[in-house]
Amino acid sequence: MTDSSTRILTQWNKNNQPVGDSSSLLAGFLGQVASNFGNFPVLYENWSQVPEQYKNNVYLNTIQANFVVNDDKHKQYILRSLGNKWKDKRCRLFDKYHNWELSVEENIQNHPPHIPQDHWAIFVRYKRSAKAMDIANKNAANRAKLVIPHILGSKTLARKRDELETIHGREFSRAEMYQLSHKKPDGTFVNEEARELHEKLQEQMQNCSENEAFMRVCGKEHPGYVRGMGLGVSPSQIVGSSSGATSSTTSIESNERMEQMQAEIESLKAQVAEIDSLKAQVTEVDVLKQQIAFLMQRAKGDETPYLESPINKRSSEGSHMP
Numbered sequence: 001m002t003d004s005s006t007r008i009l010t011q012w013n014k015n016n017q018p019v020g021d022s023s024s025l026l027a028g029f030l031g032q033v034a035s036n037f038g039n040f041p042v043l044y045e046n047w048s049q050v051p052e053q054y055k056n057n058v059y060l061n062t063i064q065a066n067f068v069v070n071d072d073k074h075k076q077y078i079l080r081s082l083g084n085k086w087k088d089k090r091c092r093l094f095d096k097y098h099n100w101e102l103s104v105e106e107n108i109q110n111h112p113p114h115i116p117q118d119h120w121a122i123f124v125r126y127k128r129s130a131k132a133m134d135i136a137n138k139n140a141a142n143r144a145k146l147v148i149p150h151i152l153g154s155k156t157l158a159r160k161r162d163e164l165e166t167i168h169g170r171e172f173s174r175a176e177m178y179q180l181s182h183k184k185p186d187g188t189f190v191n192e193e194a195r196e197l198h199e200k201l202q203e204q205m206q207n208c209s210e211n212e213a214f215m216r217v218c219g220k221e222h223p224g225y226v227r228g229m230g231l232g233v234s235p236s237q238i239v240g241s242s243s244g245a246t247s248s249t250t251s252i253e254s255n256e257r258m259e260q261m262q263a264e265i266e267s268l269k270a271q272v273a274e275i276d277s278l279k280a281q282v283t284e285v286d287v288l289k290q291q292i293a294f295l296m297q298r299a300k301g302d303e304t305p306y307l308e309s310p311i312n313k314r315s316s317e318g319s320h321m322p
Helices: 021-035 052-063 072-097 104-109 117-127 130-144 157-168 174-181 192-204 210-218 251-300 310-315
Strands: none
Touching (some): 021 072, 021 157, 072 117, 104 117, 117 130, 174 210, 192 210
8 A cells, every 4th residue: 555656535424433444444554553663662651652743754654645534633533543552552562572470681682573672671661660560450450340342343333333324314322322232133232231231321311311321320431432432532522412412411511611610710810810929019119119219319418308118108107217
């Protein structure tokens, strides 16, 4: 593909997620790009620390050279996907070449042939640090809680929804997508936990919106991924969009508005504090001007009565400087 002048057209849904046949090609290509640690070195602790220059260079010279993507929203999805794949590839690389029974220095000597030793040394030392091991333990505990598998395989929720909506000519809700992605071909759920969660969602949706029901049953949504929607969707995008949504303000909306209002309040407080500081400085300048004027009068032998400063007035009411 890199040596060809042909570029692949991409198709995106209204939530700026890739769909159609090209989406699987894009996903596979992004996986290859993330596996090349010449693009994104392993020495960085996390994706946010990878320099933007590296990300933009790959997007412009590698992704856009092979796929027709020009929208900023599509770029955000692609970079988020690259970040997830890069993180997974690093973990697999570490598991393949690192041996916990060996010392740090011995593991550094056993670096992968395609990774510079100095990069590998930084990576190994970080992975064996208390900070990284604590994160790994928390991630392992969270993964242990994921007891409900889906049946879509490598196909994304966005692509599956797009196929269903094209066939049936209607939109599919989050609850419907949950049911479809967790049921076997014979119509039964993949396990008892999946069936129970589905029933809880249906029960909650009798009294609230679909989005609210998901939050009550499954917990708070996280930026960049929404249950029943997939990668690239933020909670604010789906508020009020599902078929079961009500006109009332959801907890998601309320939380986002509260955070925004709190930020505005803090900004206003900072502005008020700055104004008060400026007022105090102006008062001090006025006092200094009066004192300078008095000293200049004294130096000239002027017998004009002394003009008391606000400070002198507060400290000794009605008195004059000796």
